[in-house]
Amino acid sequence: MIGKISTGKSFGGCIHYCLNDKEQVSMQEEVMVGRAEVLMYNQCYGTEKEIISQFNEVRRLNPNLASPVLHVTLSLSPGENLPKDKLMEMCEDCAKEILFEKNQYIAIYHKDTNHQHLHIVANRVGFDRKTVSDSRSYEKVAKYCRKMEQKFQLKEVLSPRKYLSEKERLIPRQDIRKEHLKQDIQLALKATKNYPQFEAKMTVMGYQVLKGRGISFTNDKKVKLKGSEVGFPLMKIEKIFALKQEQEKQQVTQPQTQTETQLPPKEAYERYLLQKRQQQGVNLLQAANKNLAKEINSLIDGLMKPEQPIEQQVPSLLMKKKKDKKRQQGMHL
Incomplete structure (x- = not known):
């Protein structure tokens, strides 16, 4: 009403x-x-x-x-x-x-x-x-x-x-249009690897995307919302794709082993030792990349969560300031 x-x-x-x-x-x-x-x-x-x-x-x-x-x-x-x-x-x-x-x-x-x-x-x-x-x-x-x-x-x-x-x-407020946009951005970020793909995905989902110093989305009802209003400013979106590209670079391809041929015993043994050292190096690199991939995935998962809007942060900060002020006044009594 x-x-x-x-x-x-x-x-x-x-x-x-x-x-x-x-x-x-x-x-x-x-x-x-x-x-x-x-x-x-x-x-x-x-x-x-x-x-x-x-x-x-x-x-x-x-x-x-x-x-x-x-x-x-x-x-x-x-x-x-x-x-x-x-x-x-x-x-x-x-x-x-x-x-x-x-x-x-x-x-x-x-x-x-x-x-x-x-x-x-x-x-x-x-x-x-x-x-x-x-x-x-x-x-x-x-x-x-x-x-x-x-x-x-x-x-x-x-x-x-x-x-x-x-x-x-202090009670978080929900706007249905903002909630829908927030969910759609999250889905698009998970389904794409770079910004052009992301913008194309949002367009297919019915949004007109405007990118400048920031980013905004206009839905089919001609309602325009900024990405920062739903916790996804342009800087955050670009950071997610930068991490995804870094993740792709860390993908290590397994070196192909040379086909077995009939070699003299001495050369066959030397070939065996060389391949063993190569495999050990690959295993170490894969382990390091696996740990790095976990760290990158953790960062991406964290960034996928929308930031808290400024208007919801302000009351909490004000309450903290009031408590600090009362505490200081109590110390001077």
């Missing part, structure tokens, strides 16, 4: 938009007739003109307020549907959460998209002349949406990190 909130100057413009069909911009554009349905009236009632007049009468109780209009939009994810009584309950909860439940407001249900969404137009000026604060309004709406997701068992959406508590910021 996604919520948006804004303030404005004109009740007329906002209420007219919410209660009427969209205006046709071009002849090719289809306009849905009857897209708006009023779900709730609070401290107001009547036609569009009458409602606008009632809102304007109350706003005059605080003539110094430049933006008396409060406009909230609530959108459910595609495929989610709630009955009208639940939508009304959601609107009432919104009014209580943002503290305009005693003021004039009207809730409208729009039907012109593939997902349910509501508009709430409220008067920030109350009958007691008090004004609904617009401070931290985005944070309030984000918290309200998370509550509604739990209450009505809706799909959870991530709140902006700056609106989370310090404890919540």
